Amino acid sequence: MAELTLDNVSKFFDDGGSKVVAVDDASMEIQDGEFLVLVGPSGCGKSTTLRMIAGLESVSEGEIRLGDERMDNRPPRDRNIAMVFQSYALYPHMTVRGNMRFGLEESTEMADGEIDRVVTETAEMLDIGELLDRKPGELSGGQQQRVALGRAIVRDPAVFLMDEPLSNLDAKLRSQMRTELQRLQEELGVTTVYVTHDQTEAMTMGDRIAILDDGELQQVATPLEAYHEPANQFVAGFIGEPSMNFFEMEVDDGTLVGDAFSYELSGETKAAVGDQSHVTLGIRPEDIELGGSAATHTYETTVDVVEPMGNENAVYLGFESTDSTFVATTGGMRRISSGQRISAHFPEDAIHLFDSA
Ligand code: ADP
Numbered sequence: 001m002a003e004l005t006l007d008n009v010s011k012f013f014d015d016g017g018s019k020v021v022a023v024d025d026a027s028m029e030i031q032d033g034e035f036l037v038l039v040g041p042s043g044c045g046k047s048t049t050l051r052m053i054a055g056l057e058s059v060s061e062g063e064i065r066l067g068d069e070r071m072d073n074r075p076p077r078d079r080n081i082a083m084v085f086q087s088y089a090l091y092p093h094m095t096v097r098g099n100m101r102f103g104l105e106e107s108t109e110m111a112d113g114e115i116d117r118v119v120t121e122t123a124e125m126l127d128i129g130e131l132l133d134r135k136p137g138e139l140s141g142g143q144q145q146r147v148a149l150g151r152a153i154v155r156d157p158a159v160f161l162m163d164e165p166l167s168n169l170d171a172k173l174r175s176q177m178r179t180e181l182q183r184l185q186e187e188l189g190v191t192t193v194y195v196t197h198d199q200t201e202a203m204t205m206g207d208r209i210a211i212l213d214d215g216e217l218q219q220v221a222t223p224l225e226a227y228h229e230p231a232n233q234f235v236a237g238f239i240g241e242p243s244m245n246f247f248e249m250e251v252d253d254g255t256l257v258g259d260a261f262s263y264e265l266s267g268e269t270k271a272a273v274g275d276q277s278h279v280t281l282g283i284r285p286e287d288i289e290l291g292g293s294a295a296t297h298t299y300e301t302t303v304d305v306v307e308p309m310g311n312e313n314a315v316y317l318g319f320e321s322t323d324s325t326f327v328a329t330t331g332g333m334r335r336i337s338s339g340q341r342i343s344a345h346f347p348e349d350a351i352h353l354f355d356s357a
Contacts, residue, residue: 002067004030004053004159004191009062009072011048022048024215025062033189035182036220037206039196040238044212046195050161053193054083066158079159082152086164088144090136090151096123097132100150108155122150125184142173149181153188160185160192166201178205199239203227211235233354236282242314245288245326247281248356256281260319261299269348278356287350288328290315290336294345303340308332317344 011023023045030036038046051057053064055076064072071079082103090099100119104110110118123129126146136144145165152160166174166181182205185192196202202209203223210220211234219231223239230236236244249256249263254270256263256279263281265273273279292298301317304325311332318325328344330336 002158002191003032003034004193005063005065006049006053007063007065009049009052009064010060011045011052011057012060021215023052026212026217027062028210028217028220030191030193031207032191035185035192035194035205035207037194037196037202037209038212039199039202039206039209040212040218042197043214045215046197046212047163049212050083050163050193050195053079053159054081054161055079056083080157081159081161082155082157083161083163084148084152084165086167088136088148088168090144090147092136095133095135096128096139096147096150099136099147100132100154103151103155118154119150122154126150126153141169142177145169145177149184153184158191160190160194162192162194164196165194167196167198181205200241203239211238213238230352233280233282236352236354240284242285242327242329244282244284244352246354247324247326249279249281251277251279258324260322260324263297263346263351266348269351269353272353276355280354280356282352282354283326283346283350285314285327285329287347288326289345289347290328290330291342292345293343294347297348298343298345301342301344303336303338303342305338306336317342 006026006028009023009026013020013022026049038049040046048057052059055074059072063070091102094102097119100122101115104115120129123132126149128143128146128150131139131143136147139147166177169177178201194205206223208220208222209226211218211226213234219226219235226235226239230239233246247258249258251273254265256265299319301319304316304318307314312329313332313336315328315330315336316325317328336342
């Protein structure tokens with residue numbers, strides 16, 4: 001086992017004469033045994049990154065290493081990596097046992113009896129021991145997903161690569177499989193790179209998450225770091241649900257002046273702004289305090305819409321002076337209704353400041 005390193009990796013495609021930069025100079029180190037989630041919107045380069053690690057795409061620039069050994073110039077079968085796809089990619093004419101044996105028969109010198117033992121053990125670990133003689137067509141989506149995982153696990157690879165492996169499952173099963181996958185990965189201790197576009201999945205599963213936008217790596221951090229200390233406005237807006245609110249502000253001698261409200265800075269936040277003339281003020285919906293009586297950084301607003309979200313409400317609010325709106329979350333038991341006037345407090349220790357775009 002060893003750590004997986006991407007060193008200034010880029011991928012360029014030629015799209016009918018024009019150059020597409022799918023991955024732009026990405027560097028990261030994935031620790032031995034770590035669960036790293038690559039996350040970002042559709043088209044940001046997640047799959048391409050994973051496919052380069054797998055060897056299904058060549059690397060245009062840079063290097064990929066496993067431990068000290070360079071691997072981007074090796075064929076996929078010599079990389080000691082197992083990949084699990086969204087589509088499961090099972091052979092329909094083979095039984096579960098056949099599907100799980102297949103990779104081992106192809107790639108190892110293991111004796112037949114040994115292969116059987118590993119397949120049976122793994123199937124039991126995944127709770128599909130009873131299904132070994134069935135064919136994929138006779139299994140539910142969740143069971144097929146387990147077979148696909150099992151096929152990866154039996155190969156005992158140095159790295160698992162997973163491309164949206166849960167996205168074909170319904171919400172309940174997906175959340176159950178998330179937990180199970182995490183437990184399994186921890187138990188096996190195999191370095192894992194997991195791709196998803198779903199920030200909730202990334203936040204709940206990753207030891208660390210790598211956030212990509214438009215081919216560029218924005219931040220590699222633990223979920224908590226990315227949430228509390230986002231590297232930039234993109235990360236801040238991408239992580240968290242509902243998204244962080246942003247307000248464009250002018251800086252006037254230590255006070256932020258926006259269309260709807262002004263915000264006086266003190267101490268640290270004032271120093272952070274430095275001599276910039278414009279900044280973007282960000283605040284998470286859950287950090288806004290509604291209906292209180294704080295003396296500063298408190299604004300009169302009107303409730304537009306209240307959207308129940310299980311144990312809390314998303315409250316959409318507007319300022320009187322402008323059309324700009326924002327969202328705050330509150331405990332679900334609290335009675336707030338459309339048209340109601342309410343104060344909104346933006347605590348200074350909860351605000352984020354970003355360079356204006
Ligand atoms: P994601 O997995 O984040 O949705 P991808 O890695 O699939 O994104 O794609 C990243 C970018 O590279 C996209 O703009 C996509 O259109 C482009 N791309 C991917 N594969 C090819 C290809 N074979 N030829 C040309 N462009 C491609």
